[in-house]
Amino acid sequence: MSPLVLIGLVAVLLWSLVSHRMERWGVAGPAALLVIGAAAATLDLPAFESAIDAEWSEKVVEVVLAILLFVDATEVRGRGIFGGEGRITLRLVLIALPLSLILAAVAGIFILPDTIVVLIVILVIVCIVMPTDFAPAARILRLGHVPARVRQILNVESGYNDGVVSPLFAMSLAMSVGLVELVRAKPAERESIAVDGMIHMGEALVTAVPATLTAIAVGVVLGALVGWGVKALHRRGFADDAGVRFVMLLVPLIAYGGAVAIPVVHANGFVAAFVAGVAYRAVRTRGAGGSIPHAELLLVEEVGVLAANLVWFVLGASAVVVFVGGVDPSLFLFAALVLTVLRIGPVYVSLLGSGIRPRDRLLIGALGPRGTASIAFGLLAFNAFPPNSAEGDLVLDVMVVTVVASVLLHGAVAPVLLRRLDRGSALSAAGADRAPH
DSSP states (O other): OOHHHHHHHHHHHHHHHHHHHHHHTTOOHHHHHHHHHHHHHTTOHHHHHHHHTSHHHHHHHHHHHHHHHHHHHHTOOSSTTTTTOHHHHHHIIIIIHHHHHHHHHHHHHHHSSOHHHHHHHHHHHHHHHSOOOOGGGHHHHHOTTSOHHHHHHHHHHHHHHHHHHHHHHHHHHHHHHHHHHHHTSOHHHHHHHHHHHHHHHHHHHHHHHHHHHHHHHHHHHHHHHHHHHHHHHHHTTSOOHHHHHHHHHHHHHHHHHHHHHSTTTOOOHHHHHHHHHHHHHHHHTTTTTSSOOHHHHHHHHHHHHHHHHHHHHHHHHHHHHHHHHOOOTHHHHHHHHHHTHHHHHHHHHHTTTSSOOHHHHHHHHHOOOOOHHHHHHHHHHHHHSOTTOHHHHHHHHHHHHHHHHHIIIIIIIHHHHHHHHHHHHHHHHHHHHHSOO
16 A cells, blocks of 8 residues: 555544544644645655556546545535526536636636646646635535525535536546647657547547537436435335445446446546436435435545545645645736636626625635645646656646635635624624614
8 A cells, every 4th residue: 555545544534533623623624634644745755746646546536536526416405406596506607617717728828837838738727726615615604604595506516517627627638648748759759649649639529529428328327227216215115324325325436437438438437427416316306305315425425525535635745746846936826816806707797687696796706615626637637647747747736726725715714704794794784773864
């Protein structure tokens, strides 16, 4: 077993022993494990760096991401697949998210260093930095300063945007790897590599739609069949909550493995796992209030938390590797724009005419932390590029800077600002009530 995995498991074990008390004191698990991972990496930095870029690391991250995407889809609360916020969620996912991706790509081309490298990987980068995740900033959703409807919208959106980005990420990563092979080839080898690279990119483009559609089909069929079976057998007493918990943990693994194993097409396993979660929830909860019973979700949720904790530990180690190697200052500017203007603007525009108040539009845009999905996408991309390549290094650097900045902004600064804004609004309202009429 790799020392990175062993130390990570020990770190998660220790955190699990004290997490209840630490979280009551306001210390979030992702932030704590990030710090522990960073401290552990200093023991043997080269070993950690090689472990992050190892093939087994890529496979572990793939399985973790499949489980997390499934959990995102099944945890949505409320009626319908969008938790009763279908129109708003569609605006955010189909208008705000693509607009954010486009604006981030344009900003990255002008801001990030080494123009040629950026042009090759810019689509990969924006797919990494735009999906939202409330794991590092869960306190925000528990604060009474955020309206209940805004919390629901943010929960549903964060459950869907990484699933929507997955096929674009897979396609852009395959194309980028092909371009890297072509650009970095020696002149004598360039012709043969050019042919291979063009074939590789052509396959990525041609199979992107069939691979996604096949993955959707796999996810729908598997999720719906298992959801129907669980509902029917549970009602008749053949299945109990304990058995269903194991079923829910196995569904994303089967969906991912089944999609990837399909010959010729090589369907997107992440899309299959996510869609399986959507289909499972839709069928399992039909006519039952719209939410899967928590007793059935418990195991897959806890495995998801465990997997996410390991991912955050790896982020801490990755952060040391990145910052020790030196970070271009332009990455901080890009991360700041991605976390603020390039999300808030598209979200605000997409919600015009939706009935959402201007203040709440700003809140939805501003409260978009980046977390586990971004880390997993970033690690997968880093592993896909050749070792010690400028493209892989840039992808890892941007991911680390963006997620660490998000932890500080959304995990520490945002709750304080929300409390102060709410206190200021309360004082203003009290003053208006006391004013003579």
